[in-house]
Amino acid sequence: MRSTRETFHNRVLGTLVGVLLLMAGPILPAAGQVRLSWWDRTHPQQVGHYWIKSDLPADYAGALARHLNTMYAEYDRRLASLPPRAPESLNVLIFQRRRDYLQTLQRRYGVDGTATGGLFFVTPSSGHALALWTEGLARRRILSVLQHEGFHQFAYSRFGGDLPVWVNEGLAEFFGEAIPVGRTLMAGGNNPRVIEAVKDSIELGTSIPFEKMLAMSSRRWAQGLSEGTAMGQYQQAWSMVQFLIAGDNGRYVDRFETYLRLLHAGFPSQHSFIKAFQTSDIEAFERRWQRHALAARPSGFLAALQRIEFLAEGALELSRRGVSPESLVELRDALVAAGFSLVLHRHAQEIELPAQDEAMYRIPGGRPGEQPPVFVVRKAALSSLTEPRRRPEDDVQPTPPSIHTEYLRPFNASIRWRRDPDTNELSYEIIVR
Secondary structure, three states: OEEEEEOOOEOOOOOOOOOOOOOOOOOOOOOOOOOOOOOOOOOEEEEOOEEEEEOOOHHHHHHHHHHHHHHHHHHHHHOOOOOOOOOOOOEEEEEOOHHHHHHHHHHHHOOOOOOOOEEEEEOOOOOEEEEEEOOOOOHHHHHHHHHHHHHHHHHHHHHOOOOOHHHHHHHHHHHHOOEEEOOEEEOOOOOHHHHHHHHHHHHHOOOOOHHHHHHOOHHHHHHHHHHOOHHHHHHHHHHHHHHHHHHHHHOOHHHHHHHHHHHHOOOOHHHHHHHHHOOOOHHHHHHHHHHHHHHOOOOHHHHHHHHHHHHHHHHHHHHHOOOOOOOHHHHHHHHHHHOOEEEEEEOOEEEEEEOOOHHHHOOOOOOOOOOOOEEEEEOOOOOOOOHHHHHHHHHOOOOOOEEEEEOOOOOOEEEEEEEOOOOOOEEEEEEEO
16 A cells, blocks of 8 residues: 655756746636636736735635745845845746646646646746645645745746756755744754765765766756656755755855855856855865765654654545554554555655654654653544534544654644545644644
8 A cells, every 4th residue: 555645846947848927817607618727717816925826725825825925035034145136026826736737837838747746947938937736735745845946936036047956956955844833944954864865875975076066057957857866966965055054063154155146146156166165175075065964863853744744644544444543553553554655756756655664653863861752643532523523434534543742842743634524535734833
C-alpha cells in the first residue's frame, strides 16, 4: 500500500513559454451550454502585493494570499538592499484541481505541468506567473510550494534571469522549508534526510565542486532532471546557502549579502563570489563548507513535522479501511501489517518512507536532563458529536486518532482532522503552537 503525494516543483527559470493575461470577471454560461473553463469562471483579485486568480473557496484562497504576503515581507526583509529592477507584476494562479491546473497551463501557455506540484514560469514576451494546485495535498505541503515558488517570483523581480541557479534554488529551498508559527517564520532548520544525503555525497566524493556550482547554467541544472542528479543538486544548493547564512556562527552572512548585491549589479557569479568573500581559493572555501555539512545535526522540530505528516497519512489510509488505532504502538503495527509507505515525488525522484522504518515514530534531539520529545496517539474524541455528525463515523469512515507531540521545542505540533459536511471526506492540517 503506497500513498503518493505529487510535491515535485519545477524550479528552473526561463524555460517555460506561455502568455499571462488576467481577465476581468467570469462570464456566466447560458442554459444548456458547456461548463466554462477554469480561466473563464475565475477572476483576479488583488491581495496586498499579489493578484490572485483562484477557484478555491474565498476563505481558503484568502488565507493562502495572506501567507504569500507574509512571505513577501520575509523575502524583502532578507534582501532589503536589493530594489526591484522593474515594476512588480506578481500574478498567482491557484487551482483547486490538478486537472484544471494541467489543462490551463497546457492550453493557455503551452506548458506541460505533469510532473509539477507548482511552478513559477517566465514568458519571453508577456510576463510571468506562479501557479499551483491543492487537490488532496496537506496544507503544509501547499505552503511549502508557495514559499519556494514565491521566492523564485520575488527573485525574478530583483535579478531578472541573472541570479545563478544554485543560489536561486538554494534560497528557494531555504524558504520552502521555513515553518510559519503565528506571525513569525522559523527558517534554517536542518532537514534530517537532506543533511544525511549531503554528508553521504561528501564522504563518497560525489558532491559538486564549488567552482562548477558557481558557473552552472539553468540549462545544465535542468539536465539533472533527466539524468537523475537533480536531487543532489537541490540538496547541495540548500546546504551551501544554509552554510553562508548560518555557518561558523554567521561569519559569512554579510559577505553573502555583498555577493547578492554584486549579482544584482550585473557582475558574473564567480567574480562576485571572489570579491565578496575576499578569496580566490574556492577549493579552500569549499572545504570549510564540507566541515560544516559533516558536523550538521538534524532539527528535531523539522523532523517532527515531517514524521507527523507520515503518521497522519498512514492514519488516514487506515481509516479508509475502517481502522482507527488508539496508541502509537497500535498505529505502527497496523501500518506495518498493511504494508504502508508514503511516497514523495521531489526533483524527478521518489522518496519512499516505509512503515517498517522505526525512525518514523521517533523525534530526534532533546536536551540533556529534559523529557525527550515524543509522538502521542489517542482515540479520537467524539463524545460531543450530535447524532447526524456521528453517522459518518459508523456508516462512512471513522475519524483517525488524535496525533500530537509532547516536549517538542520550540513548539508542539498536532493534527487537526476535518470532515467535509457535504462529501464526508476527511482531511487534516498540521497545527504548530
